[in-house]
Amino acid sequence: xxxxITDVAGVLVGQAQDAGLASGVTAIIFETPAAASIAIxxxxxxxxxxxxxxxxxxxxxxxxxVLSGGSAFGLDAMGGVQAFLRERGRGYRVRDVVVPxxxxxxxxDLANGGDKNWGRRPPYWDLGYAAAEAxxxxxxxxxxxxxxxxxxxxxKGGLGSASALTSAGYTVGAIVAVNAVGSAMIGPxxxxxxxxxxxxxxxxxxxxxxPWPADALFLRLxxxxxxxxxxxxxxxxAALDKAQAKRIAVMAQDGMALALRPAHALPDGDVxxxxxxxxxxxxxxxxxxxxxxxTAATVLARAIARAIYEARAxxxxxxLPSWRDRFAGLKTENR
Amino acid sequence: xxxxITDVAGVLVGQAQDAGLASGVTAIIFETPAAASIAIxxxxxxxxxxxxxxxxxxxxxxxxxVLSGGSAFGLDAMGGVQAFLRERGRGYRVRDVVVPxxxxxxxxDLANGGDKNWGRRPPYWDLGYAAAEAxxxxxxxxxxxxxxxxxxxxxKGGLGSASALTSAGYTVGAIVAVNAVGSAMIGPxxxxxxxxxxxxxxxxxxxxxxPWPADALFLRLxxxxxxxxxxxxxxxxAALDKAQAKRIAVMAQDGMALALRPAHALPDGDVxxxxxxxxxxxxxxxxxxxxxxxTAATVLARAIARAIYEARAxxxxxxLPSWRDRFAGLKTENR
Numbered sequence: 001x002x003x004x005i006t007d008v009a010g011v012l013v014g015q016a017q018d019a020g021l022a023s024g025v026t027a028i029i030f031e032t033p034a035a036a037s038i039a040i041x042x043x044x045x046x047x048x049x050x051x052x053x054x055x056x057x058x059x060x061x062x063x064x065x066v067l068s069g070g071s072a073f074g075l076d077a078m079g080g081v082q083a084f085l086r087e088r089g090r091g092y093r094v095r096d097v098v099v100p101x102x103x104x105x106x107x108x109d110l111a112n113g114g115d116k117n118w119g120r121r122p123p124y125w126d127l128g129y130a131a132a133e134a135x136x137x138x139x140x141x142x143x144x145x146x147x148x149x150x151x152x153x154x155x156k157g158g159l160g161s162a163s164a165l166t167s168a169g170y171t172v173g174a175i176v177a178v179n180a181v182g183s184a185m186i187g188p189x190x191x192x193x194x195x196x197x198x199x200x201x202x203x204x205x206x207x208x209x210x211p212w213p214a215d216a217l218f219l220r221l222x223x224x225x226x227x228x229x230x231x232x233x234x235x236x237x238a239a240l241d242k243a244q245a246k247r248i249a250v251m252a253q254d255g256m257a258l259a260l261r262p263a264h265a266l267p268d269g270d271v272x273x274x275x276x277x278x279x280x281x282x283x284x285x286x287x288x289x290x291x292x293x294x295t296a297a298t299v300l301a302r303a304i305a306r307a308i309y310e311a312r313a314x315x316x317x318x319x320l321p322s323w324r325d326r327f328a329g330l331k332t333e334n335r
Numbered sequence: 336x337x338x339x340i341t342d343v344a345g346v347l348v349g350q351a352q353d354a355g356l357a358s359g360v361t362a363i364i365f366e367t368p369a370a371a372s373i374a375i376x377x378x379x380x381x382x383x384x385x386x387x388x389x390x391x392x393x394x395x396x397x398x399x400x401v402l403s404g405g406s407a408f409g410l411d412a413m414g415g416v417q418a419f420l421r422e423r424g425r426g427y428r429v430r431d432v433v434v435p436x437x438x439x440x441x442x443x444d445l446a447n448g449g450d451k452n453w454g455r456r457p458p459y460w461d462l463g464y465a466a467a468e469a470x471x472x473x474x475x476x477x478x479x480x481x482x483x484x485x486x487x488x489x490x491k492g493g494l495g496s497a498s499a500l501t502s503a504g505y506t507v508g509a510i511v512a513v514n515a516v517g518s519a520m521i522g523p524x525x526x527x528x529x530x531x532x533x534x535x536x537x538x539x540x541x542x543x544x545x546p547w548p549a550d551a552l553f554l555r556l557x558x559x560x561x562x563x564x565x566x567x568x569x570x571x572x573a574a575l576d577k578a579q580a581k582r583i584a585v586m587a588q589d590g591m592a593l594a595l596r597p598a599h600a601l602p603d604g605d606v607x608x609x610x611x612x613x614x615x616x617x618x619x620x621x622x623x624x625x626x627x628x629x630t631a632a633t634v635l636a637r638a639i640a641r642a643i644y645e646a647r648a649x650x651x652x653x654x655l656p657s658w659r660d661r662f663a664g665l666k667t668e669n670r
Contacts, residue, residue, distance in 0.1 A: 043582055181625070186531075196521075196551065208543060216531065219629055224621035247378055251599050257589035262629035264586050266621060286559035286601060290516070294554055294597035 003202060004139045005173030005303075007163040008235045010034065010277035013175065015145030015159070016130035021123060022114025022314050023069035025077045026145035026159060027131040028175060028233050029085070033061030033092075034275040035239075037246035038103070041253045041263075042270030044226035046106040048075045053273070055243035059101055063090050065273050066104030066128060067146035067177045067231045073122040074106035080128025105271040107179040107229040109149030113316030139175075142310035143322075146231065150179035152260075152308065153220040154188070156322040160307025162202065162299045166291045170238045170280055174252070174300040178307040180260045181228035181267050183220040185308075187213030190327035194259040194305040197298040203309035204327075219262060229269035230256055230304065234296040238284045240276035249274035251293030255300025272300070338537060339474045340508030340638075342498040343570045345369065345612035348510065350480030350494070351465035356458060357449025357649050358404035360412045361480035361494060362466040363510060363568050364420070368396030368427075369610040370574075372581035373438070376588045376598075377605030379561035381441040383410045388608070390578035394436055398425050400608050401439030401463060402481035402512050402566045408457040409441035415463025440606040442514040442564040444484030448651030474510075477645035478657075481566065485514035487595075487643065488555040489523070491657040495642025497537065497634045501626045505615055509569045509587070509635040513642040515595045516563035516602050518555040520643075522548030525662035529594040529640040532633040538644035539662075554597065564604035565591055565639065569631040573619045575611035584609035586628030590635025607635070 001007050010031045017024025038053045048066075052059040064081050068074035082100040085091060091098030110116055131145065139161055141147075147159025157180065163173035178184070184192055191209040192198070198205065209216075222228060234252045252272045256263035264270050274296065284292065313322045336342050345366045352359025373388045383401075387394040399416050403409035417435040420426060426433030445451055466480065474496055476482075482494025492515065498508035513519070519527055526544040527533070533540065544551075557563060569587045584607045591598035591605055599605050609631065619627065648657045 041585055041588075043585075182629075196547070207547075210545075212531070212542075217633065219626055221622065221625065224625065247601050250376055250378075251597065253376075254589070254592035254598055257592035257632065262586065262625055262632070263589055265625040265628060266582050267625070287556065290556065290559065290597060290600040290602070291554055293600060294517075297592065297597070298552065 001163060002138050003163055004161045005163060005175040005235055006137060006139050008171045008173045008277060009237045009279035011235050012135045013139045014131045014135035016127045016134055017144055017148040018123060020115050022112050022149040023109050024145045024148035025127040025131040026067045027064055027081045029064040029132060030277060033063055034277050035060060035242050035245050036062045036273055036275040037242045037249050039249035039253050039272050042229060042268040043266035045269040045271050046072050047271060048078050049103040053103060055246055059092060062103060063100045064102045065233050066102060068104060068106045068124055069109040069146055069149045070124045071106055071108040071110050074124045076122055076124040077128030078102045078104040080125040081132045084129050084132035105231040107150060107177055107231055108227040112149045112151060113314055113319055114149055141306055143312045146177035147307055150177050151320050152180045153183045153222045155308055156311040156313050156320045158307040158311030160303040162302040162306055164295050164299050166295050168282060168288050170236050170292055172236045172292055172295045172299050174232055174234045174303040176230060176232035176300060176303045176307055178230050178304050179228055180230050181222050181265050182260055182262045184260055184304055187216045189213060192305040193261060194301040197301050203305040224267055226267045228267050231271050232300055233273045234300055235275045236292055237277050237280040238292060239278035244289055245274040245276050248293050248296050252296035252300050254297040259301035259304035336498060337473050338498055339496045340498060340510040340570055341472060341474050343506045343508045343612060344572045344614035346570050347470045348474045349466045349470035351462045351469055352479055352483040353458060355450050357447050357484040358444050359480045359483035360462040360466040361402045362399055362416045364399040364467060365612060368398055369612050370395060370577050370580050371397045371608055371610040372577045372584050374584035374588050374607050377564060377603040378601035380604040380606050381407050382606060383413050384438040388438060390581055394427060395577060397438060398435045399437045400568050401437060403439060403441045403459055404444040404481055404484045405459045406441055406443040406445050409459045411457055411459040412463030413437045413439040415460040416467045419464050419467035440566040442485060442512055442566055443562040447484045447486060448649055448654055449484055476641055478647045481512035482642055485512050486655050487515045488518045488557045490643055491646040491648050491655045493642040493646030495638040497637040497641055499630050499634050501630050503617060503623050505571050505573045505627055507571045507627055507630045507634050509567055509638040511565060511567035511635060511638045511642055513565050513639050514563055515565050516557050516600050517595055517597045519595050519639055522551045524548060527640040528596060529636040532636050538640040559602055561602045563602050566606050567635055568608045569635055570610045571627055572612050572615040573627060574613035579624055580609040580611050583628050583631050587631035587635050589632040594636035594639035
């Protein structure tokens with residue numbers, strides 16, 4: 001176990017980014033098609049090919065899922081991943097052709113200081129293709145992939161991941177690009193809202209603040225425009241159908257509530273995909289499903305904190321500081 | 336401010352219950368019709384007349400909202416509240432008739448030890464009428480109304496409420512009947528998951544546990560049947576339309592994530608209604624909406640903890656203990 005979504009059997013991740021653009025793409029590719037669904041709880045979502053993820057729709061599985069920067073221009077990225085998969089014969093078969101099924105979601109990183117003067121053709125299709133080509137282990141976190149240009153209200157955002165085992169032996173992993181309108185921190189200090197769920201110092205081991213900050217509940221917001229969004233994939237090796245995957249996606253959204261304040265606001269496009277690779281042989285019962293959903297929520301909360309903990313500031317004059325810029329050198333203690 | 340949903344101008348609450356039945360009804364009645372919507376994030380919801388709450392539907396306002404025990408039999412309760420309102424000329428006008436618009440939701444309390452042998456006609460219509468007749472201030476909490484028969488995995492559930500002011504001066508209140516499949520407590524002890532949001536010792540003032548329980552994240556569950564559900568109304572005096580009310584309902588669902596572990600599981604019918612009485616003269620901007628939603632989440636989390644804190648055990652041999660049964664006499668300290 002590497003505490004990454006790639007701990008889930010059958011899940012591969014590739015990433016590509018452009019430092020000058022200050023944006024990038026993260027492609028989550030399934031070795032074999034995975035049952036998947038979605039929960040959209042934010043007020044400003046940007047998605048592609050997600051209607052088929054509803055339980056009543058006919059396509060049962062996806063070949064990949066894509067998280068991208070670039071706001072609505074980033075919806076090209078899924079096309080690049082499709083091209084990569086088509087060259088390898090992957091996709092939904094319609095007579096003698098294959099159509100790779102690659103839903104995805106974007107976040108807004110157009111105002112982060114990067115050079116967005118890309119001319120006629122946006123760079124996201126090519127970044128999508130490059131991400132799929134760049135499948136690598138171990139998966140790198142922080143200012144990378146779809147998290148390259150991401151920010152929060154007070155600190156640089158980024159790309160995070162985490163994993164856990166359920167009591168029945170299922171692996172549950174999450175990957176997330178954190179670009180929230182709000183903050184993952186309790187007050188102005190170094191402590192994460194996700195601290196009660198932290199595993200083995202994975203985001204600094206500082207635990208909860210003592211004394212409790214007087215302004216812990218003051219809302220730190222970027223602004224009120226639809227320029228935010230936390231986008232995530234949770235995956236499990238359990239054999240779920242699409243309806244079960246949707247239940248996992250809904251429960252996993254609670255991880256945003258546990259790690260970010262606020263979550264699910266009108267200017268946030270918060271989206272969670274849930275995918276099931278079915279590699280685990282034990283059929284899940286209802287209790288397994290509840291535990292998997294609760295685990296998906298805590299794993300996503302941890303992945304959100306790790307995204308911020310691992311991020312580096314963008315190299316621009318007025319860029320937001322990273323968690324490490326602000327709080328490095330603090331003595332860490334495991335609670 | 337009484338730290339109750341009735342702090343929101345234009346919101347009245349009446350409750351009725353039957354001790355032998357071990358069930359009851361809570362009616363939230365608006366002095367004038369209120370814009371309202373709904374977010375259903377649980378997997379086993381039981382609702383009545385909620386389709387019209389979607390933003391694209393034509394009816395713009397509701398006369399009352401009802402929370403009831405009785406599982407699907409409790410869906411009669413809304414009819415009793417309608418009868419009460421019709422006698423008073425309240426309702427949606429269709430030429431010279433009025434139709435009171437009274438959506439609502441139920442929770443499962445049929446296996447709590449109460450006498451459910453009611454013969455042909457279930458008691459919920461009459462309990463609904465009685466609840467509307469019993470509008471009272473201050474609103475009583477605990478084992479009352481829709482919370483009469485409610486339980487959680489480890490302790491008696493109940494009826495809770497709380498309120499808060501936003502920085503712009505809007506009042507946000509919540510009322511909730513807590514019947515979760517899981518637990519509101521951190522581990523086996525007396526500390527609530529909602530502790531970071533507690534106001535002035537409203538649920539004991541114990542703060543967070545120290546040391547942190549080793550089994551804090553162990554899932555305490557009633558079982559895996561659809562016999563649970565936390566149902567809530569959040570209300571504000573802001574002038575919201577139905578789409579804005581739906582955004583508040585979605586954000587308020589995060590309060591369940593903050594106060595209950597797990598939330599939103601397949602056997603939970605978790606429903607949040609959001610209603611806006613429009614008594615506050617300042618038109619809400621986008622930031623007000625975000626803050627109102629974030630406040631609705633924390634107010635609902637607090638109301639959930641108060642429901643359990645204020646509850647008394649049912650008078651049956653194998654009834655679950657109440658929080659006070661287990662933890663009364665603990666020295667309280669404000670953090």
